[in-house]
Amino acid sequence: MPKCNKKKVIGIHELHAGDPIAADKILWGRESDSYTRRGFLKKSGLVAMAAALGGFIPFASKMPRGLIPAAFAAESEAFSIEGKEGLMVLNDRPINAETPPHLLDDEFTPAKHFFVRNNGLPPDPGAIGDTSKWELEIAGESCTNPQKFTLAELQKRFKHYTYAITLECGGNGRSEFNPPAKGNQWSTGAVGCSNWTGVRLRDVLEACGIKDNAIYIGYYGADSHLSRDPTKDAISRGVPMEKALEDESLIAWRFNGEDIPHLNGFPLRLIIGGWPASVSGKWLNKIVIRNKVHDGQKMNGQAYRISCESVAPGAKVADEDMCIIHSMPVKSLITYPKSGVTHALKDTFEFRGKAWAGDLEVEKMEVSIDFGSTWQLAKLEKPVNRLAWQIWSAKLKFQQRGYYEVWARATDSKGTAQPTILPGWNPKGYLNNACHRIAVQVA
Ligand SMILES: Nc1nc2c(c(=O)[nH]1)N[C@H]1C(S)=C(S)[C@@H](COP(=O)(O)O)O[C@H]1N2
Numbered sequence: 001m002p003k004c005n006k007k008k009v010i011g012i013h014e015l016h017a018g019d020p021i022a023a024d025k026i027l028w029g030r031e032s033d034s035y036t037r038r039g040f041l042k043k044s045g046l047v048a049m050a051a052a053l054g055g056f057i058p059f060a061s062k063m064p065r066g067l068i069p070a071a072f073a074a075e076s077e078a079f080s081i082e083g084k085e086g087l088m089v090l091n092d093r094p095i096n097a098e099t100p101p102h103l104l105d106d107e108f109t110p111a112k113h114f115f116v117r118n119n120g121l122p123p124d125p126g127a128i129g130d131t132s133k134w135e136l137e138i139a140g141e142s143c144t145n146p147q148k149f150t151l152a153e154l155q156k157r158f159k160h161y162t163y164a165i166t167l168e169c170g171g172n173g174r175s176e177f178n179p180p181a182k183g184n185q186w187s188t189g190a191v192g193c194s195n196w197t198g199v200r201l202r203d204v205l206e207a208c209g210i211k212d213n214a215i216y217i218g219y220y221g222a223d224s225h226l227s228r229d230p231t232k233d234a235i236s237r238g239v240p241m242e243k244a245l246e247d248e249s250l251i252a253w254r255f256n257g258e259d260i261p262h263l264n265g266f267p268l269r270l271i272i273g274g275w276p277a278s279v280s281g282k283w284l285n286k287i288v289i290r291n292k293v294h295d296g297q298k299m300n301g302q303a304y305r306i307s308c309e310s311v312a313p314g315a316k317v318a319d320e321d322m323c324i325i326h327s328m329p330v331k332s333l334i335t336y337p338k339s340g341v342t343h344a345l346k347d348t349f350e351f352r353g354k355a356w357a358g359d360l361e362v363e364k365m366e367v368s369i370d371f372g373s374t375w376q377l378a379k380l381e382k383p384v385n386r387l388a389w390q391i392w393s394a395k396l397k398f399q400q401r402g403y404y405e406v407w408a409r410a411t412d413s414k415g416t417a418q419p420t421i422l423p424g425w426n427p428k429g430y431l432n433n434a435c436h437r438i439a440v441q442v443a
């Protein structure tokens with residue numbers, strides 16, 4: 001039997017109907033020990049709610065506990081965040097939201113459908129100010145000539161490039177692992193592919209001098225740690241020099257030709273494709289060139305690491321036996337039609353979706369309508385550039401009415417295919433690249 005998705009996707013009204021106080025905590029991180037009868041939001045909750053409502057809330061301190069903001073009155077489906085549409089909000093952080101597969105049908109993911117994964121609290125939009133004066137510092141022990149650039153200087157001094165880059169959270173698909181792994185219970189939607197414009201990270205690093213002993217870079221952003229402790233970073237990850245110096249690694253300020261959405265890193269972010277999106281630092285204000293593996297927040301311990309050797313489900317793995325994730329694995333999505341829709345029987349049905357393979361290209365795309373017993377070749381397009389996802393499509397015939405599942409399977413340029421059900425379990429639930437399956441009712 002197909003396993004049920006453990007992540008509950010429910011609307012804000014349903015969420016509040018059960019236990020509004022708990023709902024507040026889920027949505028805004030409103031802590032039970034920190035409110036009076038009126039229900040003060042913790043600062044983190046306020047930032048989340050303000051972002052969701054599109055602005056500062058002057059009377060926030062007067063908001064009753066468990067209140068659904070009237071701005072969401074019309075929402076009965078997925079809860080939406082200002083500037084985002086149809087995303088499903090996960091339940092263990094203020095703002096982490098994923099995109100249902102049918103909303104990833106555009107060639108390039110529009111801002112409103114691009115997922116959000118925050119480890120900490122985004123900078124206050126009002127505090128960002130004049131973005132031309134936004135500063136990026138390049139430093140680190142392996143940088144010969146540390147410098148600061150304003151965004152305007154970066155734009156003026158270096159050549160601009162645009163690439164479509166697939167960003168996928170390392171934990172995408174986590175919800176299917178059993179025993180479950182802690183962390184955001186992502187289903188399939190912590191992924192998107194959009195056009196990013198900026199300057200090459202390489203050009204900027206070279207202008208600041210890369211010492212011979214450089215092996216890694218690390219980034220810092222302007223968001224704060226959930227605790228608001230200014231000595232702690234929300235996240236500060238990086239990649240080996242080789243990856244940093246690739247053509248497609250950008251310091252970007254444009255998203256599909258527009259400003260980067262606030263929750264996705266406005267005004268400046270690092271874009272490094274093919275690897276867990278956690279290496280693409282948002283609200284970017286500092287890059288360090290390191291003579292050792294970067295040791296920032298979430299580089300150590302078990303974060304963004306998998307067991308170096310495969311282990312039995314549920315096994316405990318020592319930190320020293322965990323390896324940093326590099327390239328993401330081959331994967332695909334069915335973005336049309338929407339799962340669960342009932343279709344009238346007809347000659348052929350059109351299916352389509354996206355496929356990507358980390359640092360590699362997808363070479364073959366197949367679909368199955370019989371739970372993986374047989375596979376039919378789908379049409380697969382080339383990526384618009386390296387590290388962009390690829391569009392696939394297939395025309396399928398169903399002989400009779402009934403319930404079907406359509407499964408999609410991609411194979412990368414090294415011949416590695418997606419596993420049909422689940423890949424190897426790992427302690428933190430990363431890299432689930434199982435075949436995407438949708439329900440198709442033919443009536
Ligand atoms: N400064 C900063 N950068 C960050 C994060 C963050 O919390 N803060 N989250 C990372 C993670 S884990 C992911 S998956 C991607 C998510 O990018 P998105 O929110 O634009 O989808 O950003 C990465 N960059």
Ligand SMILES: [Mo]
Pocket residue numbers: 117168169170171276277278
């Ligand atoms: Mo992530």
